[in-house]
Amino acid sequence: MAFTRPTGRHRRPAVRASRAGAKVAGIAALTTGSVVGTLAAPAQAANHEGPDTGLTRVIGFDSVAQEIATQASLVHSAAEQDAAEAEAAARASKEAAKAEREAERKKEAKERAARAAERKRLNTFVLPIPGSYVSTGYHASSSLWSSGSHTGIDFHAASGTSVHAVGAGTVVKVDWGGAYGNEVVLRMHDGTYTQYGHLTAATVAVGQTVTAGQQIAISGATGNVTGPHLHFEARTSPEYGSDMDPLAYLRGHGIDI
Template sequence: MAFTRATGKHRRASRSARTTRKLAGIATLATSGVVGTLASPALAATDAARTQDTGLTQAVVLGDELAHRLEVQADAQQAAAETAAVQAKAEAEAKKRAAEAERHAEAARKKAKAEREAKERAARDAERKRLNAFVAPVADSYVSTGYKASSSLWSSGSHTGIDFHAATGTSVHAVGAGTVVEAGWGGSYGNNIVIKMHDGTYTQYGHLSSIGVSVGQTVTPGQQIGLSGATGNVTGPHLHFEARTSPDYGSDIDPIAYLRSHGVNV
């Protein structure tokens, strides 16, 4: 690295340079005759005087050499100090940039973590909503026989559930999430399924032509559990649906009110 002195600052001439200029001035005076007059007594000087003059000159030369060495040393020290200062500044800048990069990286990590956690929460909420959702047991159908309708067709004298219009082979779905507690022949209900719902209530699906689940199996809202049919005590194919407080016959509650309370429009 090159170093230059600031503009306008000049080092004082070295002692050897000053001595040289003095000798040059004396030589000039000698040519003009001034020194000739003044130097006459000096020509009579003894050898001892000349010896003293020689010793003085040697002292001046040695002093100039020492001054030059000290000057070189000072310049080297200054250059080393300036180099160290530049290096320290560069290291400080590098540390500053590294710290800034680490701050940005940490911010990015926190943002990514927050986004990941937000997505996980959204997924959990969506799954919770899906599991808590209810659907109609037969899609795009209607109630053909209402709850508590009177008829001699039923041993109790009234209808304990509701009938959904459905041709044989129509897909039957679990209305909500739960666990199958009965899957098989149910007497006058024909092939039937009973599910214990997550809220502690029970739902029943009767007169099925086919059963697609088994006892102990968990089901989710809208999952196909069987196909509608005309098994058991019926006059034609349909789906008999009940809502109950227990898995047993006689604990029925209004299935339309039950479905509507869970957001199903029937």
């Protein structure tokens, strides 16, 4: 016998529909929860220790990279500063060396000039009476001299005339010289001696150094004389009897006489 379903509305389909709706709603709820949980996971991982995730690793790598970049920048800046300081130090050292060389050059030039001036001072000779002339020559014969001949030369000079050192030397004698009257004897820089006689007075003292042309006495007529004049001798020692040709001596030192 066959069964037939009565026509009209029946409850069973509604039940099925309810079950289907519930199933759909459950799936939706499950899906939504999964999505929310997934999105919330990074925030939770940031607030507490938990299993490492790809996102936290990326964040960590970015921080390390930034730190490395900062350190590299600092190192680069320090290197640039060191290079600048080294360059400044090298420049300062170079300038100091240049200044030292210049100072040394000036010092050497000054020393050369001083040596040249000293050579000039030592090698400069003048007449004992500027503008005068020889009135009696060397080795002239006369009974006026105990040796029988003139041991020097006489320069014409009135009493009170300034007498000058013929060159640079040291005063070794200021005294009465017997027939020479008042005399001054100088030891010259080359080891020879010059003598100046018949003086009114000396203007230097023993031990004093003199230069060419410096006044050492005042001419006169003391000692064995017939009139005022200057007696001049060139000697190998400060004593009488060591005389040499005074004209040759003066000419040998550049004096045109």
